[in-house]
Amino acid sequence: MIRNVLTLIFILVIYYALRTVFRSAREAYHAGEKRNQLRGEEMVLDPECQTYVVKARSTALRIGGKLLYFCSETCAKRYEEKSRN
Numbered sequence: 001m002i003r004n005v006l007t008l009i010f011i012l013v014i015y016y017a018l019r020t021v022f023r024s025a026r027e028a029y030h031a032g033e034k035r036n037q038l039r040g041e042e043m044v045l046d047p048e049c050q051t052y053v054v055k056a057r058s059t060a061l062r063i064g065g066k067l068l069y070f071c072s073e074t075c076a077k078r079y080e081e082k083s084r085n
Contacts, residue, residue, distance in 0.1 A: 044069035048079040 042055040051071055058069040061076045063083055070076040
C-alpha cells in the first residue's frame with residue numbers, strides 16, 4: 001500500500017516538473033515571436049501624391065491653419081505652390 005502511494009507521489013512530482021519545463025520553454029519561444037511583430041504606428045495620407053506615410057517620418061507643414069503631413073519636402077513644396085495659385 002505504501003509502495004503504491006510513494007509511486008503515485010513520484011509520478012506526480014515528475015509530471016509537475018515536466019509541465020513546468022515545457023511551459024517555460026513554450027513561453028520563451030512565443031516571447032521571441034512577440035518581439036518580432038510590427039508595432040502599430042499611425043499612418044497619414046500625403047495630400048500631394050496620395051501615399052500613406054508613417055507620421056513619425058513625415059514632413060509636417062501648416063497651410064491655411066491646417067496641419068498637413070507629406071512624404072517628403074518636395075511634395076510639401078509642390079502642394080504649397082499649388083495652394084497659393
